[in-house]
Amino acid sequence: MAATPGKARSRFVVVGGGIAGVTCAEKLAVDFPSEDIFLVTASPVIKAVTNFRQVSKTLEEFDVEEQPSSLLEQRYPNIKVIHSAVKQLKSDEHKIFTEDGSEYTYEKLCLCAGAKPKLIFEGSPYVLGIRDTDSAKAFQKNLARAERIVVVGNGGIALELVYEIEGCEVIWAIKDKAIGNTFFDAGAAEFLIPKLTAEKQETPIECKRTKYTMEGSEKIERPIAAPSDKLGSALGPDWHEGLQLKGTKEFSHKVHIEILCEVKKIHSQQEFIQLQQTSLAFPKEGKNVEPDEVLWPVYVELTNGKIYGCNFIVSATGVVPNVKPFLDSNNFAIGEDGGLKVDKHMHTSLPDIYAAGDICTAAWEPSPVWHQMRLWTQARQMGWYAAKCMAADASGESIDLDFSFELFAHVTKFFNYKVVVLGKFNAQGLGLDHELMLRCTKGQEYVKVVMQNGRMMGAVLIGETDLEETFENLILNQMDLSAYGEDLLNPDIDIEDYFD
Numbered sequence: 173m174a175a176t177p178g179k180a181r182s183r184f185v186v187v188g189g190g191i192a193g194v195t196c197a198e199k200l201a202v203d204f205p206s207e208d209i210f211l212v213t214a215s216p217v218i219k220a221v222t223n224f225r226q227v228s229k230t231l232e233e234f235d236v237e238e239q240p241s242s243l244l245e246q247r248y249p250n251i252k253v254i255h256s257a258v259k260q261l262k263s264d265e266h267k268i269f270t271e272d273g274s275e276y277t278y279e280k281l282c283l284c285a286g287a288k289p290k291l292i293f294e295g296s297p298y299v300l301g302i303r304d305t306d307s308a309k310a311f312q313k314n315l316a317r318a319e320r321i322v323v324v325g326n327g328g329i330a331l332e333l334v335y336e337i338e339g340c341e342v343i344w345a346i347k348d349k350a351i352g353n354t355f356f357d358a359g360a361a362e363f364l365i366p367k368l369t370a371e372k373q374e375t376p377i378e379c380k381r382t383k384y385t386m387e388g389s390e391k392i393e394r395p396i397a398a399p400s401d402k403l404g405s406a407l408g409p410d411w412h413e414g415l416q417l418k419g420t421k422e423f424s425h426k427v428h429i430e431i432l433c434e435v436k437k438i439h440s441q442q443e444f445i446q447l448q449q450t451s452l453a454f455p456k457e458g459k460n461v462e463p464d465e466v467l468w469p470v471y472v473e474l475t476n477g478k479i480y481g482c483n484f485i486v487s488a489t490g491v492v493p494n495v496k497p498f499l500d501s502n503n504f505a506i507g508e509d510g511g512l513k514v515d516k517h518m519h520t521s522l523p524d525i526y527a528a529g530d531i532c533t534a535a536w537e538p539s540p541v542w543h544q545m546r547l548w549t550q551a552r553q554m555g556w557y558a559a560k561c562m563a564a565d566a567s568g569e570s571i572d573l574d575f576s577f578e579l580f581a582h583v584t585k586f587f588n589y590k591v592v593v594l595g596k597f598n599a600q601g602l603g604l605d606h607e608l609m610l611r612c613t614k615g616q617e618y619v620k621v622v623m624q625n626g627r628m629m630g631a632v633l634i635g636e637t638d639l640e641e642t643f644e645n646l647i648l649n650q651m652d653l654s655a656y657g658e659d660l661l662n663p664d665i666d667i668e669d670y671f672d
């Protein structure tokens with residue numbers, strides 16, 4: 173049963189029903205079975221980790237389920253879920269105030285309120301972000317009546333979208349030279365590109381594009397917006413699987429990539445007409461050959477001078493930590509990326525307040541092969557570890573940084589390939605002082621290792637390489653591998669035999 177609004181007190185209060193908050197509350201509930209743990213969340217449902225599998229020392233896989241909070245309360249009878257957004261924190265009084273008028277006093281508080289999409293051109297009805305179930309559904313509905321969209325951004329969401337969308341032309345505008353800059357380098361991007369082009373089965377018959385009329389702006393279809401007042405939890409692995417991401421046309425993938433550019437301006441249809449400029453038709457064989465003949469609801473002007481019309485724009489341009497409700501009168505130390513700075517015990521700069529997941533910025537001196545990325549895996553690890561730190565502080569114990577922060581490890585799927593990234597997989601922070609070793613079989617696997625002074629610092633493994641555990645060990649133990657040279661990646665040599 174949910175706690176009733178009013179005034180209540182609990183030794184431990186957690187804010188946020190995403191993976192970080194739920195994991196934190198669960199761990200506290202187990203460690204303190206006789207205490208009530210309050211989980212205060214703005215979302216009507218909570219996210220639960222299911223089918224957790226520790227794949228190797230640091231790699232983990234799990235499913236994420238959106239569940240009614242009653243299920244969490246059934247599993248952990250000492251968790252009380254409060255469905256209301258926190259609107260204010262008074263850290264000096266150890267109190268939070270929620271939108272339903274209640275106040276809760278805590279001894280220890282963990283803030284896990286996640287992040288929000290960082291949109292280009294905030295406020296335009298034609299620019300959509302994808303974060304939670306509502307925004308994903310709004311995107312799906314808009315796509316169902318779209319013939320062309322522009323995707324901006326080059327990280328995880330953009331990579332997933334351009335591969336999953338069918339029946340709709342996609343202009344993909346990226347700042348970088350190659351696709352997927354947050355996970356890959358140019359070599360890996362080359363390996364992945366064929367999945368977006370020739371090998372896709374396009375059905376020969378294309379529907380004729382309908383013309384948009386100019387008579388009265390009310391006839392220009394406006395995108396359906398996601399409810400803006402709701403603060404849902406972030407989506408995660410395979411979020412698109414239950415959604416049909418299909419536009420109005422009958423072809424499979426049709427993606428054109430515009431590299432090294434950003435969005436300069438967005439023009440409404442009327443503004444575009446007044447501009448008296450030419451917009452471009454969907455390029456043929458990667459080349460802009462024709463001006464566009466139809467009118468679109470919105471136009472995107474890129475910094476390379478090109479203008480494309482489209483139904484709407486997806487801004488997949490990263491996230492900003494959701495710190496706003498907690499800042500008023502509270503002097504938190506904030507990281508460069510806008511998150512609440514936490515030390516190696518997940519403690520913020522204010523007494524008795526911890527933070528975990530997307531909302532926080534890891535401000536401790538990290539292991540040389542770990543870095544923060546706002547990922548589901550790290551949200552779970554941080555939520556669990558924050559609870560451990562809160563418990564240790566409450567009982568006056570001291571604990572060491574959790575092992576999961578020794579090595580950055582992430583397993584995911586892009587373009588239908590298994591992708592494992594380990595350590596400094598893109599030589600992050602290594603400057604020029606590193607070497608790369610590569611092994612690539614087109615359409616099958618791409619293996620890249622980052623070496624520094626004979627030690628393995630990171631790796632990207634695309635495809636079923638079966639190398640993750642060995643490489644994880646090599647990065648963790650920092651063994652001098654100079655003697656093995658190129659044999660490290662020789663497919664005819666079973667490297668595991670070397671190191672057993």
Ligand SMILES: Cc1cc2nc3c(=O)[nH]c(=O)nc-3n(C[C@H](O)[C@H](O)[C@H](O)COP(=O)(O)OP(=O)(O)OC[C@H]3O[C@@H](n4cnc5c(N)ncnc54)[C@H](O)[C@@H]3O)c2cc1C
Binds near residue numbers: 192212411529531584
């Ligand atoms: C489309 C998409 C795909 C992704 N795919 C992957 C993936 O494949 N693998 C991966 O590792 N990661 C993925 N991520 C990232 C991952 O989902 C996030 O890093 C992770 O879920 C963050 O968890 P969190 O608990 O910190 O925050 P969230 O999940 O955002 O949860 C925040 C919670 O806080 C609540 N809240 C917010 N404000 C308040 C308030 N004022 N008061 C009370 N409650 C509040 C919200 O309602 C929500 O319940 C993806 C993200 C997106 C958007």
Ligand SMILES: NC(=O)C1=CN([C@@H]2O[C@H](COP(=O)(O)OP(=O)(O)OC[C@H]3O[C@@H](n4cnc5c(N)ncnc54)[C@H](O)[C@@H]3O)[C@@H](O)[C@H]2O)C=CC1
Binds near residue numbers: 434487488490547
């Ligand atoms: N499979 C996975 O592991 C996935 C993880 N995620 C996570 O979800 C979160 C949100 O995903 P994304 O929005 O893709 O964020 P992201 O941080 O992964 O990528 C943001 C991208 O936008 C670009 N960008 C930033 N500002 C821009 C601008 N003004 N104009 C053009 N490009 C700009 C950046 O260069 C970067 O390529 C991230 O934390 C991401 O790691 C998302 C999807 C899949």
